[in-house]
Amino acid sequence: MYNIAIAGAGAMGGRIGTQIKEAGYNVTLIDYWDEHIKKINDDGLEIKTETSTYNVSITAKKPSEVNEQYDLLIILTKAMDASAMINALYDRDAIKASTAILTMMNGLGHDERFAEVVPKSQIFLAVTMWTAGLRGPGQLLLEGSGTIELQRADGEADYRTEEINNIFNKAGLNSVISDNVFISIWSKATLNSVLNPLCTILDKRIGELGAYDRARDMIQPLIEEIVAVANARNVDIKTDDMVHKIEAAYPESTQGLHYPSMHQDLHKGRLTEIDFLNGQIAKYGKDLNISTPLNTMLTHQVHELELDYV
Structure with missing residues (x-):
């Protein structure tokens, strides 16, 4: 069997x-x-x-x-x-x-x-x-x-x-x-690398994050970093597609009422998966000589929060 x-x-x-x-x-x-x-x-x-x-x-x-x-x-x-x-x-x-x-x-x-x-x-x-x-x-x-x-x-x-x-x-x-499963893996990782750290750092639900009238101005530069790294690794994802995918999570009818898993982990006193999201993107960027200051900063900020909660 x-x-x-x-x-x-x-x-x-x-x-x-x-x-x-x-x-x-x-x-x-x-x-x-x-x-x-x-x-x-x-x-x-x-x-x-x-x-x-x-x-x-x-x-x-x-x-x-x-x-x-x-x-x-x-x-x-x-x-x-x-x-x-x-x-x-x-x-x-x-x-x-x-x-x-x-x-x-x-x-x-x-x-x-x-x-x-x-x-x-x-x-x-x-x-x-x-x-x-x-x-x-x-x-x-x-x-x-x-x-x-x-x-x-x-x-x-x-x-x-x-x-x-x-x-x-x-x-x-x-x-x-x-x-090409890597396209789907990187698409999901992009979603998680935006919503998870931002909602965790700002202590907001997904819909509350999206309610800010300049939310796109906040998330797009972060997405551009991730897409640059993915493309350099021969994964064909696009910034506009990722922006729309993330914005589709804002309504209450989709994911808007929820705290992402990273927020839940932190507030339950558990270490987060930040090193396997933004931290991994920053590592890939360093290996490829692609600047990822936003992903690097978010990684450090979440680790700073872990010192208080975990």
Whole structure:
């Protein structure tokens, strides 16, 4: 039987894992949160949707408890925890030469960091528009619909790409195989690199940020920096498209009432993913001799806030 592990059993990991499990696959959730793991193993994951509440029986383990190998390993930890997780599972011999390692985490550069542990031919990248909420240990809130777009990180054709896509679609995750997933990854990273740090620093919801009548003047120079770096890395995104994508998030009917995840992390006393968004863009810019003063400044400002909250 195809053996699948979800490393990082938070809101999104729980959603992806339980939907794949319900589609009939053998799935293990891997996480470090003892209370969460115990609750899942004792009672299953409690799923609350718009119309019902039910439990899904699924196995959960800590990395140190893993004693099997996986055909597909999906990494859905926080970005700053991903390298430690993949190294822990590599040390436990959970990763074999044919294991497909897929990430759909936010941020940039995950393929480069994973390639320090496994060959790039084993690394797959995905971007998702699904959402999920974690209500407490062993408790998920699943609302709305979404999509997944995926590709092997080096762009090469691979039978495993088709296998993963089929698994996702059997699980109702609305997956497609991309011919350039980096465009979607950088588009989402641009959105997150604007809304996340600005809402966090200014302590505003997305709609409140957009209500400022000079908001476009504020965000456009930042977007221009990001687009310059992306284009230099042969990723074809455009400033005007990114401005419109971000402005589409302002209305209450879309994301306007919400605080971005970085704001939520900071105010819950957790480190943010700033180094994998604006910080990674600044690093790429330095390597390419492209000036990124706004991304660099936002990175420092969020780290300054972390000193007060974390």
